[in-house]
Amino acid sequence: MSTSSRDRILAATQANKPAETLLPTVPDFGGEATPERFTAVLTSIGGTVVWLDGLAQLGPTLQQIFPDARNTASPLFPAAIPVDALTPNDILADIDLAVLTCEIGVAENGAIWLPEANMLHRALPTITQHLVLVLDHRRIVATMHQAYAQLPSMGGYGKFVAGPSKTADIEQSLVIGAHGARSLVVLLY
Amino acid sequence: MNHAIRADKFLLDADRTTWHDETLWFVREKRDRAVYAVPEFQELRELASQIKDHTLSRLDLYLQEFEAAALANGVHVHWAADAAEHNAIILEIVRQQGATRVVKSKSMLTEECHLNPYLIKHGIEVVDTDLGERIIQFRDEAPSHIVLPAIHLKKEDVGDTFHTHLGTEKGESDPQRLTEAARQHLRAKFLAGQVAISGVNFAVAETGAVVVCTNEGNADLGVNLAKVHIAAMGIEKLIPRLSDLGVFTRLLARSATGQPVTTYTSHFTKPAPGREMHIVIVDNGRTQQLGRPDFRASLKCIRCGACMNTCPVYRRSGGHSYDFTVPGPIGAILSPNIDMKKHSSLPFASTLCGSCTDVCPVKIDIHTQLYKWRQVLGEADEIPASKKWSMKFMGRLLASPKAFALSGQFARKALRLLPHGLTHANAFNAWAVARELPEPPKQSFREWYQQQPQQIQQPAQPKVTA
Numbered sequence A: 001m002s003t004s005s006r007d008r009i010l011a012a013t014q015a016n017k018p019a020e021t022l023l024p025t026v027p028d029f030g031g032e033a034t035p036e037r038f039t040a041v042l043t044s045i046g047g048t049v050v051w052l053d054g055l056a057q058l059g060p061t062l063q064q065i066f067p068d069a070r071n072t073a074s075p076l077f078p079a080a081i082p083v084d085a086l087t088p089n090d091i092l093a094d095i096d097l098a099v100l101t102c103e104i105g106v107a108e109n110g111a112i113w114l115p116e117a118n119m120l121h122r123a124l125p126t127i128t129q130h131l132v133l134v135l136d137h138r139r140i141v142a143t144m145h146q147a148y149a150q151l152p153s154m155g156g157y158g159k160f161v162a163g164p165s166k167t168a169d170i171e172q173s174l175v176i177g178a179h180g181a182r183s184l185v186v187l188l189y
Numbered sequence B: 001m002n003h004a005i006r007a008d009k010f011l012l013d014a015d016r017t018t019w020h021d022e023t024l025w026f027v028r029e030k031r032d033r034a035v036y037a038v039p040e041f042q043e044l045r046e047l048a049s050q051i052k053d054h055t056l057s058r059l060d061l062y063l064q065e066f067e068a069a070a071l072a073n074g075v076h077v078h079w080a081a082d083a084a085e086h087n088a089i090i091l092e093i094v095r096q097q098g099a100t101r102v103v104k105s106k107s108m109l110t111e112e113c114h115l116n117p118y119l120i121k122h123g124i125e126v127v128d129t130d131l132g133e134r135i136i137q138f139r140d141e142a143p144s145h146i147v148l149p150a151i152h153l154k155k156e157d158v159g160d161t162f163h164t165h166l167g168t169e170k171g172e173s174d175p176q177r178l179t180e181a182a183r184q185h186l187r188a189k190f191l192a193g194q195v196a197i198s199g200v201n202f203a204v205a206e207t208g209a210v211v212v213c214t215n216e217g218n219a220d221l222g223v224n225l226a227k228v229h230i231a232a233m234g235i236e237k238l239i240p241r242l243s244d245l246g247v248f249t250r251l252l253a254r255s256a257t258g259q260p261v262t263t264y265t266s267h268f269t270k271p272a273p274g275r276e277m278h279i280v281i282v283d284n285g286r287t288q289q290l291g292r293p294d295f296r297a298s299l300k301c302i303r304c305g306a307c308m309n310t311c312p313v314y315r316r317s318g319g320h321s322y323d324f325t326v327p328g329p330i331g332a333i334l335s336p337n338i339d340m341k342k343h344s345s346l347p348f349a350s351t352l353c354g355s356c357t358d359v360c361p362v363k364i365d366i367h368t369q370l371y372k373w374r375q376v377l378g379e380a381d382e383i384p385a386s387k388k389w390s391m392k393f394m395g396r397l398l399a400s401p402k403a404f405a406l407s408g409q410f411a412r413k414a415l416r417l418l419p420h421g422l423t424h425a426n427a428f429n430a431w432a433v434a435r436e437l438p439e440p441p442k443q444s445f446r447e448w449y450q451q452q453p454q455q456i457q458q459p460a461q462p463k464v465t466a
Helices: A003-016 A035-044 A055-065 A144-149 B003-011 B014-036 B041-057 B059-072 B083-096 B108-112 B115-121 B131-138 B155-166 B175-192 B218-225 B244-256 B286-290 B296-300 B306-310 B312-317 B328-338 B355-359 B366-379 B385-399 B401-417 B445-450
Strands: A048-051 A097-101 A104-106 A112-115 A130-135 A157-161 A183-188 B076-080 B101-104 B125-128 B195-198 B202-204 B209-214 B228-234 B264-268 B276-282
Touching (some): A003 B286, A035 A048, A035 A183, A104 A144, A112 A130, B003 B014, B014 B244, B014 B306, B041 B296, B059 B076, B059 B276, B076 B083, B083 B115, B083 B195, B083 B276, B108 B115, B108 B228, B125 B131, B131 B155, B155 B175, B175 B218, B202 B244, B209 B218, B286 B296, B286 B328, B296 B328, B296 B366
Parallel strands (some): A097 A130, A130 A183, B101 B195, B195 B228, B228 B276
Antiparallel strands (some): B202 B209, B209 B264
């Protein structure tokens, strides 16, 4: 680390920058904030949306979609593997289903905001083989502008998740399940 | 060696060239569909352009705001004037941990700084974890595209590579099974990683956060399983406000691959308890580019790759023909800033059709800058003598109607009389290497016009009354 590099970079930036221009105000473009739109877009990028008839239906619904899940992790029901911020990597590696609550759904692109506070462990949403996110349908907004407007504080870590992990790095062939979760199910209630 | 000579090598395999061309055009078409589905897309481009212009105009202040916010978040902030300092800082952080295993997600900056060979030379294992990057790392190649690093390879090539390095069955070329093999291989690397290095898509001045966008989830896995996260960023990655991400996240993936958004848009603000987060802020020629009024707009680039996918030259010459970390039109305006002599042929690897400018999500005037670099290179005597003198000659010729008419007469005759082998000899006429000259007309338009009867009346001029 070099203090002089810091000073040199800042000095050169100040000396070479152009005349100041205005920072524009970004308007709210409106848009369609419906569960139908959200569902259509998320489905088109490989996610699955299932309507939950109230949170009481969570257990039976999961049982139906993932009958073979053994190593589950979730704050929403007594899961098989207790996970917290200190859970070691080798235990995380064996989790096959994580069920977490998420905060905001974005209808235009199927993205879902998942803050650190809801993750149990920062790595859990990507290392689990399958990911289920539970979303209150009243939290669906139209665009990313509206989503960020609802996120005044980001916390230490958080992410938008839009579908399962995927890649097209081999000949542009789409493959679902690159390194992160192989599937994403959103349970809307 | 110049771009044209390297492109010749790529063009030797005609089928592959055609595949490359069509595949990238397909990505361009996906981009169009995604863009047309957003009614306000052009307004978003304008907003993104203005936000980036504004950021560059106060960059020193935003850098300090970002640094202060990051420090308050408990993040270590480092400054690197050049590639060597960037590499040394990262090695030092790795050594302080006593670490030998590093996992890395996609970062064009670390490619630019040649970080991997540097760390490996110092005994550190570096594993690229983006699938495309892992493929080319096995093959000891450079990425040929900033978003699709292995787009120059066919699935059979990947199959051969994985057979050698991962023990997959010989001849296996199914993308699903090859990806699964990489998943298993890299999972072990993620779990064992001690330090994770990531790039940065956006750095938010007001919060001190860095935002990383991936489809595979490799950045999130690497960073969140390792004890230490190092994020490397150029000074131009800054944006002022969290809300500006609303604009850029709507543009990036649509422009890059035609997706509505990347699968993961991850915001790293503070380290997890008991862990460390470092941000390395790098200049490496960027402040110099900021000082070039004609070319500073290139610093607005958000690395979506749309200009490559649309470029008729890139699609038919391949990323390696540019021999620069960032290929394609944007690379051709960034590279002469770094080394004018070495990259002098790149601004000429363009038809100046302007398609790159049309698709750029932050409205960089790429083709205008390509044209301007040509002027700069000409002034600096960095263009081949044959090009320089033929341009001078043509300039004189086209400026004189008499000389132009005479040489036209001569050329029409010569083309008719001289043998094809001479008029199309590659040694004299580079234009005719893959093209036929047109059949020479008997006379020029001016000659024809002078032979026409003169009775054609000029239309009456309207009378102007005071």
